[in-house]
Amino acid sequence: MFRSTILKTAALAAALVCGQAAFAEEVTLPRTMIWTSYDLGSSGYVEASAMADALDKQFGTTIRLTPSGTAIGRLLPLVRGRASYGLMGNEILFASDASYEFAARDWGPQDLRVLLGRPAGVGLVAGGDTDIETPADLPGVSVGFVEASPSTTLNTEAALAFAGLTPDDVEKIMYPGYGAMLAAFVAGEVDVVPVTPAVAALREAEAGRGFRWLDMPGEDTEGWARISDRSSLFQPRTITVGAGISEDNPAQLMGYSYxxxxxxxxxxxxxVYNLVKALDLSFPAYKDANADMPLWVLEESGTTPSGAPFHPGAIRYLRERGIWDDQDDAWNDKRIAAIETTKALWAEAVKEADASGVSNDDWPAFWEDYRASHAR
Incomplete structure (x- = not known):
């Protein structure tokens, strides 16, 4: 009896090992990788951690995460070859277009590509201990902004535009990182901050000062026209999963990929092909890490639009899975062409600036003027 039990246990263990080996043989990945992500406390960090854990357990690939609260901090390791991948926000659009911080002379248009992007919603939350109910209540209140984070800045500016406001209409409170801003909100030091529904800090706020979402209803066509004028990235999205949100109490936010x-x-x-395949095969292992993780299913995360074009390796796998179509190809080709145009304009602007003796400090303003007057 005892011997039989031992033999059965050994056989089961062997079968499990063989099964894992067969599963791992379906993909070929580096033994180690470095990924960048948003900083601790963000939903991006939680999701990166869950994916890394799944890839480690199922494919033996060790992933080290290097979190950062700024766009530069997330992209610089990638550009310098110190990281292979990053879980990014809208900063990849700005880096591709050489805008915001990426208009600096030592940056310029970056040739970035996307593997997958989770559908998301973003908006503003107000402390439950304030009387702020809608975006129209924001004039004069304190709003959190993050230094060197154009992605979160754009989110805030677009939400303010919904109510016909700009950052000049609120009290801007600057923070050195996204995590620091969220900690300040939980502590009651700032009235309003931009967040995604899965941010862990909202659970802390829920247990303390409380919070409420500032809805941006899709039927407010004038408000959404102002958002579109600020950025074409966003579209109305009703969110039913997340902190302070349910099917019975949805939030009407700005939809994008994050x-x-x-x-x-x-x-x-x-x-890239193998990494996308591995993420697809290991999806059951990480899909329950938070309420938004199910949206990483390829049918949701493997389609355009996105902040940058999709990588050919990702496209190859998505096409094999029947997810990528001609419409996605058309969008991707157009986005690549736009980046190439920006790169050409940048090179021409650099030549003219060098001939005119434009300093590095004056370069960003020169570049914006040059781009506006030479747009193709």
Whole structure:
């Protein structure tokens, strides 16, 4: 009896090992990778951690996360070759277009590519201990902003635009990182901050000062026209899962993609193909990490639009899975062409600036003027 039990246990263990080995043989990944992500406390960090854990357990790939609260901090390791992938926000659009911080002379248009991007919603929350009910109540209140984070800045500016406001209409409170801003909100030091529904800090606020979402209803066409004028990235989205949100109490927010798994255009096509395949095969292992993780299913995360074009390796796998279509191809080709145009304009602007003796400090303003007057 005892011997029989031992034999059965050993056989089961062997079968499990063989099954894992067969599963791992379906993909080829580096033994180690470095990913960047949003900082601790963000939904992006939680999701990156869950994916990394699944890839480690099922494919033996060790992933080290390097979190940062700023766009530069997330992208610089990628550009310098110190990281292979990053879970990014809208900063990849700004980096591709050489805008905001990426208009600096030592940056310029970056050739980035997306593997997958989770559908998301973003908006403003107000402390439950305030009397702020709608975006129209925001004039004069304190609103959190993050230094060197154009993604969160755009989110806030677009939400303010919904009510016909700009950052000049509120009290801007600057923070060195996204996590610091969220901690200040939980502590009651700032009235309003931009967040996604899965941010862990909202659970802390829920247990303390409380909070409420500032809805941006899709039927408010004038408000949404102002958002579109500020950025075409967003569209109305009703969110039913997240902190302070349910089917019976949805939030009407700005829809976009976050996080977006990002790499360089020069990344190896086979490696990208295998990583997307591995994320697809291991999806059951990480899909329950938070309420938004089910949206990483490829049918949701593997379609356009996104902050940057999709990588050819990702497209190859998505096409095999029947997810990528001609409409996605058309969008991708158009976005790549736009980046190439920006790169050409940048090169021309650099030549003219050098000939005119434009300083690095004066370059960003020169670049914006040059782009506006030479747009193709």
């Amino acid at each position: 996080p977006q798994i990002t790499t360089l255009a020069t990344a190896d096509e086979d490696e």
